[in-house]
Amino acid sequence: MSDQITVGATAVMTSLVGLTLLARWWVRPEPSGRHRAPTLVLLRCPTSALDTEAAFCRAEGRVTVHARTRITKQFVCTECRSSNPDPLTADEARQEAS
Numbered sequence: 001m002s003d004q005i006t007v008g009a010t011a012v013m014t015s016l017v018g019l020t021l022l023a024r025w026w027v028r029p030e031p032s033g034r035h036r037a038p039t040l041v042l043l044r045c046p047t048s049a050l051d052t053e054a055a056f057c058r059a060e061g062r063v064t065v066h067a068r069t070r071i072t073k074q075f076v077c078t079e080c081r082s083s084n085p086d087p088l089t090a091d092e093a094r095q096e097a098s
């Protein structure tokens, strides 16, 4: 009698575990969230979209990569974030003066 109850309980528990796994697979949600979204190759990193140029940084005293911002027209060092005079506007000012 006890053996039959054990076998029956084992069969019921095994079927419940199987049904649980099947139910979890059945109602599994679709992948969501930005980290799982497909990446767009067309979009570039914001810093790589900037207009960059090598120039002399007055704060560091050496030549570093500078980025030219589009809205405020600043010429900013990408390493120390200090603003330096833009060589393009300096050249334009020289051409207008001469």
Ligand SMILES: [Zn+2]
Binding pocket: 057, 058, 059, 060, 064, 077, 078, 079, 080, 081, 082
């Ligand atoms: Zn710098």
